[in-house]
Amino acid sequence: MERLGKHWLRDFINYLEATGLWIHHGLRLPGIFIVTVLSICEWVYCVLHQLLDSDVCAETQINKHIREHCLHNEHAKNPNKPKRVAIVTGANGGLGYETAMAIGRAGYITILACRDLKRGQQALYQLEKETGLHDTFKLIELDLASFLSIDRFVTEFKEQHQQLHLLVCNAGMAFNHYDTTYDGLESQFGTNFVGHYMLIDRLLDTMKKSGSARITIASSIAACMVRSIDYTRVTDVWRFNRLINYSTSKLALLVYSHALARKLQGSGVTVNAFHPGLVITGLYRNISFLSLPGIHDLTHWMWLKQRAGSVTSVYLALSPDLEGKTGGYYARELPAAIHPDALKVEVQDRLCKFTDVLIATNTHAPNVLDSINVSSTPA
Secondary structure (H helix, E strand, O other), X not given: OOOOOOOHHHHHHHHHHHHHHHHHHHHOOOHHHHHHHHHHHHHHHHHHHHHOOHHHHHHHHHHHHHHHHHHHOHHHHOOOOOXXXXXXXXXXXXXXXXXXXXXXXXXXXXXXXXXXXXHHHHHHHHHHHHHOOOOOEEEEEOOOOOHHXXXXXXXXXXXXXXXOOEEEEOOOOOXXXXXXXXXXXXXXXXXXXXXXXXXXXXXXXXXXXXXXXXXXXXXXXXXXXXXXXXXXXXXXXXXXXXXXXXXXXHHHHHHHHHHHHHHOOXXXXXXXXXXXXXXXXXXXXXXXXXXXXXXXXXXXXXXXXXXXXXXXXHHHHHOHHHOOOOOEEEEOOEEOOOOHHHHOHHHHHHHHHHHHHHHXXXXXXXXXXXXXXXXXOOO
């Protein structure tokens, strides 16, 4: 059968998902419809991917992206030039670890931005051991659930580096029971979206001074499981739902990626988002069903291994094919169907204004909604 390098399987799954989304939004069908369609498509892709020797294919693709990046990058070809600098959030494990490894191998000084310093130190040691690179990976503490931690991270980073060429927004949490960040925001929205929003905002001045730079944002196909961003899900504890709030945070990331791409046109900084697929990571640890005997073994066989799941992330970070391209959304290294709200300027502007108020007030009080006069329809 065809290998990953052939596009037939990826084209087929992307076409099925795009068709399902078009039907769902066009006919305004219940949410269960698109959840079912997208779940079936992702599971089918995972099964066929496993049958196509996915681990070998993923390694081949990642090596290809690294090789092509080095061939097209003057800094990689000239050892006398200073190395380019990258940040990967959530780099202590999962997709972040694999992405950081590939970026380091491509010649970047790679900052591991991790909440847990102990796990970060373990990841740093393992990366150096696996790659043989001992002056490439650096660790700086970053907790996206804390505005104070974000400010400290940015301060420490800017004290050590004057340029930033690549920012991979990978860290996240999923399907948690209700909790809040240190600053009082619902934890999934606050960590996945608001934390990255604030981090990007604080680093943009450095990226603009660095010449060509890229921002990649890990969204998810789960963004399509809500019709719109319902702001009361973020501000009202009684309307909290683990799946819907997670999906809302991922839709917010997708909408923001397009808002940011529009804002940064002509600046030399590009912004693209991606869906990694169903990958075996700790992201799903709060879904008890997946821990049941038999189910656990089945998902670990069927779902993508971490290296295979990181291929699109590495592609967006390194591939010369993406040079100058911005405002895209990718899955399986190909442009993917996107939630229609992500393309609406008024939705983008409302989200940015809402988030600026959240950060300014350090609270999730109801008057945040009143301040932007949001009229939201429940998902």
